[in-house]
Amino acid sequence: MSQEQPEPEGQPQKDAGPDRRNIEIAAWVFSPLLLIIAASVVAVLLGAPWLRSVIVFAVASLSLGLFLFHRPQSWMRVGKIRSAGLMYSGVGTLVLAIIIPVIAASQTPHGQAARAGRGESVVAQAPTTQALxxxxxxxxxxxYSVSPLTLRCINSTGYGAGEVVATSSDDREFGVTANAISAERPSLATLRREGSxxxxxxxxxxxxxxxxxxxDRPSFVLIASEGTPPPPPPSPWVYTSDVDEMSDQRISHACTMSTNIIQLEFPYPAQRVTLCVRQHPRWxxxxxxxxxxxxxxLCTSYRACTVRVRFDEGEASAYSALEPSDNSSDAIFIQNDARFIANLRRSSRVIVExxxxxxxxxxxxxxxxxxxWPRRER
Structure with missing residues (x-):
């Protein structure tokens, strides 16, 4: 009887068949789309621009394919066919990066208006709920002397171009733009307030x-009403008060900080300066x-120095000033305070030199x- 001979060692394994090859071919065919998806995920995770991420992926694939095609590496045996596949992926991704934004732009109102301008037909769309x-x-x-006014655009020739009309609450219609004014539709200037x-x-x-x-696109509708004036900016003045322990009467301060910084020599730092008005029960x-x-x-408590003061756009004036009675040199008292405060009330900007x-x-x-000043109690 014949015995079965054992299969010799080292015999090549059987080919896995055409399925694996077909899967690899399909992966290479759709590899540009796979690169687009990978670049989009990275762009979302990193918050990077989509187009920039796609271009980086495409250039990386194309560069790697060119490098391995001309200089095969032992650590990455891909062969010339797969190297060419990498180059195909990079080029295909670049083509898709150009085509996708163009297709997306053609679906926007601006893109449709541009096609209509080139003579291409654009299907008129029904008014959307948002437009109504x-x-x-x-x-x-x-x-204007009438509020509110309802605005809409008619005969639009493009985005931001057309005839604008306004309708008052009593159904009178006015032209807003020059090409919307007619004998039946007077100019909105007829309602203009004096001094506007x-x-x-x-x-x-x-x-x-x-x-x-x-x-062929519906106009949005805007109901324009008379608004209220914005709140005034916060006051640059800080008002404080305390009690004089020697007289039990109130001490009041109004202080504001300079808007610029002065430069002093060492050891004194550059700094802002405070201007204060003080009301003291004893002084x-x-x-x-x-x-x-x-x-x-550069001033003393026993000999007045001179500072120059300018209120708004007026002429600069000279004021006498003295240091405090304790001979500290980091403050001065401007004399003729009544004149200074009277000018201060009428000004919005003061320069002290x-x-x-x-x-x-x-x-x-x-x-x-x-x-x-004096400040009323709130």
Whole structure:
């Protein structure tokens, strides 16, 4: 009887068959799309621009394929066919990176309007729900004697271009843009308030033109109302008060910090300066300029020095000043305080120029708007 011979060692394994090869071919065919997906995931995770991530992936694949095609590496045996596949992936990804934004842009209103301008047909779309829901906005300053006004765009020729009309609450219709004014539709200027600025008039026209979406597209609707004035900016003045222990009467301060920084010589740092008005029950009313971080005014307590003061755009004036009675050099008291405070009430900006030890004459700018003195109790 014949015995089965054992299979010799080292015999090649059987081919896995065509399935593995077909899967690999399909992976290479769709590899540009796979690179696009990988680049998109990385862009989302890192917060990077999508197009930049796609280009980086494409260039990396193309460069690696070119390198391995011309200079095969022992540590990465891919062969010339797979190297060419890497180059195909890179080129294909670059092509998709160009095509995808173009297709996306053609679906936007701007892209459709551009195609219509080139003579290509664009299917008219039915008005959307969003277009029928009025938007609302308040405008200040309001230039018209009627409020509210409902704006819409007609005969639009492109995004931001068309005829804007306004309808009042009593159904009167006015032209906002010049090409919307006719005998039946008077100019909105007929409702203009006396003293209204051109910018207040133009802002309604600009808002109306933003409603224009292009030909064959519905116009948004804007209900424009008279707005309220914005709140005033916070006061640059800080008001404080305490009690004088020797008289049990109130001491009041109003202080503001300079808007600029003065430069002093070592050892004193560059710093801002404080301007204060003080009402003291024993010493009366004073105007004080004080260095917050040390320094030396060139002034003495027994001999007045001169500082120059300019209120707003007026002429600079000379004021006498003295150091405190304790001979400290980081503050000065401006004399003739009644005159200074009277000018302070009428100004919004004050410049004080004084001389400093080894630093010369320097100017200190103060925002003095909203000054209230004496301040009423809240």
């Amino acid at each position: 829901v009025p938007q609302r906005a308040d405008f200040y300053p309001w230039a 600025t051109e910018d207040a008039v133009d802002q309604l026209s600009r808002a109306g033109l933003r409603l224009c979406q292009g030909p 009366g009313q004073d105007v004080i300029v004080r260095l917050e971080r040390g320094g030396q005014f 004084a001389n400093f030890f080894q630093a010369g004459a320097q100017r200190m700018n103060f925002d003095t708007s909203q000054f209230e």
